[in-house]
Amino acid sequence: MNILEIQDLKINLGTHDILHGISLEVPERSIIAVLGANGAGKTTLMRAISGIYRPSHGKVFFDGQDITGLPSHKVVAHGILQTPEGRQIFSNMTVRENLLVGGGPYGLAEAEHVLDLFPVIGQRYRQLAGSLSGGEQQMLCIGRALMRKPRILLMDEPSLGLAPKVVAEIFHLVEQIRTQGLTVLLVEQNARAALRIADYAAVIDGGHITLEGPAAQIAADPRIVEAYLGGHTH
Numbered sequence: 210m211n212i213l214e215i216q217d218l219k220i221n222l223g224t225h226d227i228l229h230g231i232s233l234e235v236p237e238r239s240i241i242a243v244l245g246a247n248g249a250g251k252t253t254l255m256r257a258i259s260g261i262y263r264p265s266h267g268k269v270f271f272d273g274q275d276i277t278g279l280p281s282h283k284v285v286a287h288g289i290l291q292t293p294e295g296r297q298i299f300s301n302m303t304v305r306e307n308l309l310v311g312g313g314p315y316g317l318a319e320a321e322h323v324l325d326l327f328p329v330i331g332q333r334y335r336q337l338a339g340s341l342s343g344g345e346q347q348m349l350c351i352g353r354a355l356m357r358k359p360r361i362l363l364m365d366e367p368s369l370g371l372a373p374k375v376v377a378e379i380f381h382l383v384e385q386i387r388t389q390g391l392t393v394l395l396v397e398q399n400a401r402a403a404l405r406i407a408d409y410a411a412v413i414d415g416g417h418i419t420l421e422g423p424a425a426q427i428a429a430d431p432r433i434v435e436a437y438l439g440g441h442t443h
């Protein structure tokens with residue numbers, strides 16, 4: 210069953226259209242990658258789903274319910290959580306405070322549960338979030354979203370600025386999270402890493418989906434190899 214279904218979504222910001230009719234189906238417990246270069250419209254798509262931007266056309270269905278145009282807090286209440294581009298953690302608060310602020314109605318008990326997944330973050334529980342490494346900050350960002358017991362995570366470029374080894378760790382966590390029943394919509398410029406864990410991928414360019422298919426098929430597509438994978442498949 211599709212937990213999320215996007216139908217012919219158009220977003221107009223200011224004077225022009227940024228998304229020109231995006232359609233995407235996200236089956237429950239899948240990892241779906243949305244790949245694209247700078248300015249392709251990836252973040253705009255995330256924001257349209259999470260209620261930050263209101264579509265000028267099209268529909269978003271979650272679990273069979275029409276959530277098009279709902280304000281962000283209502284979208285969150287459905288269990289749709291975003292890990293934003295650039296992480297947006299609160300640097301001057303501790304790890305603990307970040308989790309509790311992010312948790313809304315959920316408190317310490319949930320924080321402990323989340324920290325089971327992230328022992329590294331647990332060791333830094335009382336430390337200021339701004340003192341964490343980039344990878345640890347990304348884990349905290351994911352942990353903060355998990356505090357709300359989401360059903361789907363919308364992840365906007367979690368690999369940004371991280372070394373390959375750290376990206377592999379983070380993506381391994383994403384796979385683990387999926388085995389616990391979550392669905393993940395993974396926006397990435399790092400196509401190679403994203404395609405390794407994704408079931409299915411869509412490539413977005415200029416606000417259009419230009420290519421989509423099973424991740425293995427996309428990873429082998431000469432156009433993707435050329436444009437995103439540095440000209441060779443390994």
Ligand SMILES: Nc1ncnc2c1ncn2[C@@H]1O[C@H](COP(=O)(O)OP(=O)(O)OP(=O)(O)O)[C@@H](O)[C@H]1O
Nearest residue numbers: 222223227245246247248249250251252253254398
């Ligand atoms: N609030 C806004 N008002 C007007 N134009 C915008 C706004 N936000 C984004 N855009 C434009 O929409 C296009 C898509 O931007 P978006 O941030 O969605 O791209 P992206 O794929 O996330 O890129 P990146 O990989 O750099 O994060 C860009 O041309 C951008 O300049």
Ligand SMILES: [Mg+2]
Nearest residue numbers: 251252253294
């Ligand atoms: Mg972006």
